[in-house]
Amino acid sequence: MAGDVYANVSGGGLRLKGAKIEKKKKKKLHKDKLPTESTTSSHNDTKVDSTTTENGKSIITEVDNKTDAERKFEEVQRKRLEKILEKKASKSHREEVEEYNKYLSGLTDHNDMPKIGPG
Incomplete structure (x- = not known):
């Protein structure tokens, strides 16, 4: 019954008199192209290097790619946190x-x- 109500309605957008109708072209996607490593690695701020020790175990170390301002900010933030913790622990x-x-x-x-009132 719901389909009968909307049977005479035309689909699509509104059409204005004198306006040119421009249809959007669809972009073709190529299935052959895969994202390269350079585009995926640019999104990561830190890179991970792995080295092997004499025992044969691999150790993962992080390489820091932060600017001087970021390092300084983190250092100041760490010092502030230490002061707050010292103040809390003192009492x-x-x-x-x-008090x-x-x-x-x-x-x-x-x-x-x-x-x-009374009482």
Whole structure:
């Protein structure tokens, strides 16, 4: 029944008077061409080299292809993280809670809700 309702509808886009109709040409894909290694390796930022030791085991090492600014940024970020971790590790949880409670007791009470009603 649903097919009967749309039986008289023509398909395609709208056609305007005086407008030229340009059809898009489809690009042909060649099945013979495969992506080369140069195009796939350009997407990777780091390259992996493998070397073999005297035991015969292969060791995989990363070659760093970062700019000086990227290395400096990562170094600064690492130092900041170390400072944060040192600050966290310097106090125990109990000391932090006691310090926070002392801070809260020193605040004024103007934000507290007043008691309304009997009791």
